[in-house]
Amino acid sequence: MGLSVQEAPVSRGEQKQRTRAKLLHSALSLMAAGKPFGALSLREITAHAGVVPATFYRHFSALDELAFALVEESGMTLRRLLRDVRKTGLPPTSMLLASVKIYRQYVEDHRAHFLFVCSERNGGSPPIRAAVKREEQHFSAELALDLRQMGWMPGLSSGTLQMACYLVVSTMMNAASDILDLPEKNPQLEREFVERFVRQLRLIFLGAKAWRDA
């Protein structure tokens, strides 16, 4: 009829991908409500996605498989962060503060992914935890490569640089966790946490500058 909206034609593949995305998104939503991933049930996730429980098996063989998919999604989010910071081409002097501001915005824009990573990296079941830590190592190594290419502290050995980057990444994760735990709409408290984060990174960078390899 004239008033009916023209529906975009949807291929079977597209439709399947949409349902899969709904399942992933449902798990993240439920976690955002305070449930650890390990406490989510298949039925909860499918109900929230608006499909019948059996549908789950068209996409994943078990809950762990869904978790691995979320690890991958989250890893992509993290790598995009690096790329975004990289392409701003910041001058070294103001790099730290600006990076932290971008990072804070990123954490807020991708709350669900950061929440997932922060909570599973130590709190998940062993295989999930391992997958998250692997992603974290990649991120850390990529950061080290970036800093090296920017000519940052050329005197540091690559082993030391990697160690420092691992420390930076751990600090980033802790900061993300703290920021995510902040009560909403408390800019004062948020500023304090961000300020502490900046100071922690500054301390680390000062340490790196003073470092002398044996």
Added chain:
Amino acid sequence: MGLSVQEAPVSRGEQKQRTRAKLLHSALSLMAAGKPFGALSLREITAHAGVVPATFYRHFSALDELAFALVEESGMTLRRLLRDVRKTGLPPTSMLLASVKIYRQYVEDHRAHFLFVCSERNGGSPPIRAAVKREEQHFSAELALDLRQMGWMPGLSSGTLQMACYLVVSTMMNAASDILDLPEKNPQLEREFVERFVRQLRLIFLGAKAWRDA
């Protein structure tokens, strides 16, 4: 009969405390087997403790209450660590390495408590996570006090000292988590992780030495 062992008389209070301890210990054991706390069931815990499910309610009103008891136990373990390090009265020069060695031994001797703290501090349900973070803050503040009393870096403002201690504590927790995840009986890998931990702390201390408050 002559062969029967003389049983120590056990008061009702003592017996109750023993059962309570068995419940706490069961939860830790099950976590050591790879289950996150959030995935444990009341029935699992009571079965492992060798009591009937209903007994649980003589000691805790819900699983969360048991978790809070574990947070307290773990907090006491952490504070005992500080006391032990403090009373060795180390000279500042060798303090760092020696402290790390004590710490590693501590983590190994109290695997279950560290596993619990590491996994719940970001991965638990919100109230449990909050309780663990509170314990961590206390620990961090106590560490700052200790360092101040030892006359360590008297030039740092107390705000900066607290910030640095928080960073140290986060790094300790991450190190504990990494050490706990190591495959058993791999001294080579373990040495590498401990070495990285020492270097991270050295970097932080170098940064603190170079720090100038604004």
Added chain:
DNA sequence: TGTACATCAGTGAACGCGCGTTCACTGATGTAC
């Protein structure tokens, strides 16, 4: 010391419920001719 009663940690059975998983099915999308 002995007796009668009170306390209460732990028992065992029962309940209704949500869980993960299975299965034959339906009906829209895709393909062959």
Added chain:
DNA sequence: TGTACATCAGTGAACGCGCGTTCACTGATGTAC
């Protein structure tokens, strides 16, 4: 373009199971006299 058949994402009902919680109970420990 039209027709007949194949594919397969999503359905809905069913299953047996372990879950948290309740309840009246038992029997050893504790207390009063």
